[in-house]
Amino acid sequence: MDLIFNCPKCAQELAVDSSGAGEEIECPNCNETIRIPMPDSPEVKTSTGPVPAISAEALSASQEQMSSTVAASAAAKIKKNLRVPVTAKPGEKLIAKSAVPLEVAAKASDRKLRIKCIRHIDCVEVGHDRFDEVVTDFLGKIGEVNIVSIHPINYSYLELGSQKELTDFGVMIVFKA
Incomplete structure (x- = not known):
């Protein structure tokens, strides 16, 4: 005698x-x-x-595919008396709609973060240090409300004339475009 009942979670x-x-x-x-x-x-x-769970043709095809090693294993010896009936209605979708990946969501946003690095060596012209002027002009151009953060940086480079490694400074500005 078979017991017929519905799953309390999914009503199967x-x-x-x-x-x-x-x-x-x-x-x-x-x-x-x-x-x-x-x-x-x-x-x-x-x-x-x-x-009636599956057709006789499908049952015979699945039995032919089962190898002798699977039949001899411990998993094959466990007896389960479960049968899932075939219904006329189509199966439910298990995944409704996948979430939008972070890369796509970031591209779809109207606000984009940008980074600008201003090195001290790039602001020296004909012996005059214009680092402060260049940084001030750039900050004025992007506006105070769009500035996210300003970070000092240190870097090293090889001077071509003397072949010495020199340490210099700069600034990294994170801002909204």
């Missing part, structure tokens, strides 16, 4: 042999662990005939 109709009453199983549709109800429970229907 399941048919189980009555000897499995009280056991915990995994729902084949939603993968939730559920307990098989007792035969005298109100939500259980009983059936004396088998539930």
